[in-house]
Amino acid sequence: MRKILVVGAGQSGLQLALGLQSRGYEVTLMSNRTADEVRSGRVMSTQCMFHTALQHERDLGLNFWEDQAPRIEGLGVSVAAPDGARAVDWLGRLDGFAQSVDQRVKMAGWMEVFTQRGGQLVVHGAAVSDLDYFARTYDLVLVSAGKGELVSLFERDAARSPYREPQRALAVSYVHGLGPRPEHPDTEAVRCNLVPGVGELFVMPTLTVGGRADILFWEGLPGGPLDVFRGVTDPSEHLALTLELMERYTPWEYARATKVELTDAGSTLAGRYAPTVRNPVGRLPGGGLVLGVADVVVANDPITGQGSNSASKCAASYLDSITAHGDAPFDEAWMRAAFDRYWDTARHVTKWTNAMLGVPPEHVLNLIGAAGQLPPVADRFANGFNDPGDFEDFFYEPDKAAAYLASVAPAN
Structure with a gap:
């Protein structure tokens, strides 16, 4: 039986460890926290997973919270006008529902299942010196811990990394008490609110440790008016700032947030x-x-909501590459081939995300505006969050965008 070590117990590491375990590998998982410490700790992300990523979990029988988490059926976009009104507002329908499960809930639960199924869980913050030893005792070592010393093992790929500095300042609050959007009160949806020259507010329903909740997530341009959360350690002050900014820049979202409370201390x-x-x-x-x-080697800004989706897709791709390799050695050539297979999907996410971090060109503004009058455009945008590769066909080039809009415009 081949022995594999997975370092890091996030979406990708746990999904991969559980998948390998189900295929008969002897798997050791290293985590810097116990399941109870994860469950009672601070929120880790703003995950919203779309159909393909959710299906990877279903394929492994890991979709334990599917009946509890809100079923997200749409994805909407609003663009703020200079006067505080909405210049654009629309909702696209998803072909397959999306869901968000607080990673504290999911990762703690998956860690417990991994050990219940006979996996060896080592609670220890791994250092490079540890891996030096483990690389000699395991057939394969996979590093899925996206922060800390271990990331320094992987050199930056300058050709694929146009940014050296953060492009957004991020601020997240999980809340109870958010009202529905009056435009679609019976439809659970992710709402993307774009404030030109300032940043973005994302609002998404989720399942957290205390049941159903919503996530308020600001992405602010560094140095701009949203970049005010650095050094704020008091959760109540954090939420007050979040709401103050909503009232100023997205009053239509603030109107349903006047009674919200934080879900918990973390x-x-x-x-x-x-x-x-x-x-x-x-x-x-x-x-x-x-x-x-996953994000150890491809870390995108969360502006396109792809972190957990990419982690799931990477884990699924690596699982297939490992099992297809049989008893052959996991040498450098195989490692690069396994990554290249994943990159064939990940490259679309990176291209799209980096494009969304910049100032949108005129043809993209035309597409976003057209989605308000043409439901097929809104739906295609929404489903691009599940399959970012589709943006290649209509989003990046003005000629393709114009041809697409012409193809869906009503006949005169």
Whole structure:
């Protein structure tokens, strides 16, 4: 039986560990926290997973919260006008529902299942020196811990990483008491509110440790009016700032947030990071090799909501690559091939996300505006969150955008 070590117990690491376990591999999982510490800790992300990523979980029988989490059936976009009104407002319908499960709930639950099924869980914050030893005792070491010392093993890929600095300041609050959007009170939806020159507010329904909730998520341009959360440690102050900014920049969202309360003491998060693609193979001081997983090697800004989706897709891709390799050695050539297979999907996410971080060109503004009058355009935008590769056919080039709009415009 082949022995595999997975370092990091997030979406990708746990999904991969559980998948390998189900295929008969001897899997050790390293986490820097216990399941109880994860469950009672601070929120870690703003995950919203779309159909393909959710299906990877279903394929492994890991969709334990599907009947409890809100079923997100749409994705809407609003664009603020200079006078505080909405210049654009529409809702696109998803072909397959999306869901958000607080990672504290999911990761704690998956860790417990992993050990119940006989997996070895080591609670220890791994260092490079640890991996030097483990690389000699395991057939394959996978690093899915996207922060800390281990990331330094993977060199930045300058050709695929246009940004060296964070492009957004991030601030998250999980809340109870948010009212429905009056435009679609019976439809659960992710709402993307774009404030030109300022940033973005995302609102999404979720399942958290205390049941159903909503996530309020600001992405602010660094140095701009939303970049005010650095150093704010009091959760109540964090929420007050969030609401103050909503009242100023997205009053239509603030109108349904006047009675919200934080879900728990760990329900806020703030930070920033530079979007980066890295070399997938890490070389240890002793000469051993490790393979980077998901956001260790492809870290995108969360503006397009792809973090958990990409993690799930990476885990599924690596699982297939590992099982197809049989008993052959997991050498550098195989590691690079496994990453290249995943990159064929991930490259679309990186291209789209980096495009959304910039000032949208005129043809993209035309597309977003047209979606308000043409439901097929709104629906296609919404479903692009599940399959970002589709944006290649209508989003990036003015000629393709114009041809697409002409194809869906009503006949005179």
